[in-house]
Amino acid sequence: MTRTVVVTGAGSGIGRAIASTLAHRDWRVVVTDVNGEAARSVAAELPNPSAGHESAPLDVTSPDAAAAVASDIAERFGLDAWVSNAGISFMHRFLDAPIERFDQTMDVNLKGVFVCGQAAAREMVRSGVPGVIVNTASMAGKQGRVPFLADYVASKFGVVGLTQAMAYELGEHGITVNCVCPGFVETPMQSRELEWEAELRGTTPDGVRAMMIADTPLGRLEQADDVARAVAFLLSDDARFITGEALAVNGGAYMD
Incomplete structure (x- = not known):
């Protein structure tokens, strides 16, 4: 029986890799992104098209939009899994960071995970x-x-804590909740960050890239597929007794 998963922020980068990896592993994937055209493009190129992959535009900060997607998928297919991947970043020195950027980062990176997790869990429980x-x-x-x-750090610490809180409350319903913690991932988002960080450090993007590789014991930048494989594991039956975990997927760049 085909299982169905919704992936947010799947129009590019890590989300796109997650969608592709799960499609290869016989999931029906619902590709969502704030950019509906990007979501449609990714869904159209996924492997195993007979699974019935779909796409939908989704602003993860909107409770109504998240609830509509979750309800529709649950009603038509059954909602087996949800991957809250959508995220944004901006780079500033802490003393110069505008509060509007903080608000944007927290809205997408943390509120979005809360909103989507709530919508998905409600349908799973129902x-x-x-x-x-x-x-x-x-x-x-x-x-x-x-x-x-600083704002990105705050939002992602929040995601780790929220994941634990969700896992604790949803365990009684048989729902597991985990998160992945990628390191220096080679994506369009990172390409922007390389430019920003190089300017802030007074160096070059290649110089920043070399620093990232030097900080990673496995000696290379992480690929989006590295993250996707970890997500696939957490969605698999092999991880059925794992919940509340923050799985490091960073090539050893940070060990805890």
Whole structure:
């Protein structure tokens, strides 16, 4: 029987890799993104099209929008899993960071996980599905030693804590909730950050990239597929007794 998963922020980067990896593993994937056209494009190119992959535009900060997607998918297919991956970042020195950026970061990165997790869990509880929820946190959700990303750090620490709180309350319904904590992932978001950080440090993007690799014991930048495989594990039966965990997927760049 085909299982169905909704992935947010899946129009590019890590979310796109998650969608592709899960499709390869026989999931029906509902690709969502605030950019509906990007979501449609990803859904159209997923492997195993006979599974019936779909797409939907989704602003993760909107409770009504998240509830509509969760309800629709649960009604038509059954909602087995939800991956809250959507995220944004901006880089500023802490003393210069504008409060509007803080609000944007927290809205998408933390409120979005809360909103979507609540919508998904309500449908799982209503339908009696012992579902799985996975949130994308970050290495920056486990340590504050991350330059120029104070608001991002705060949001991702919040995701780790929220994941634990959700896991604790939803366990009685048979729902597991975990998060993944990627490190230096080679994505379009990271490309922007390389430019920003290089300017703030007075160096070059290649110089920043070399620093990231030097900080990673496995000696390379992380790929989006590395994160996707960890998500696939947490959604699998092999992880059925794991909940409330923040799984480090960073090549050893941070160990706890």
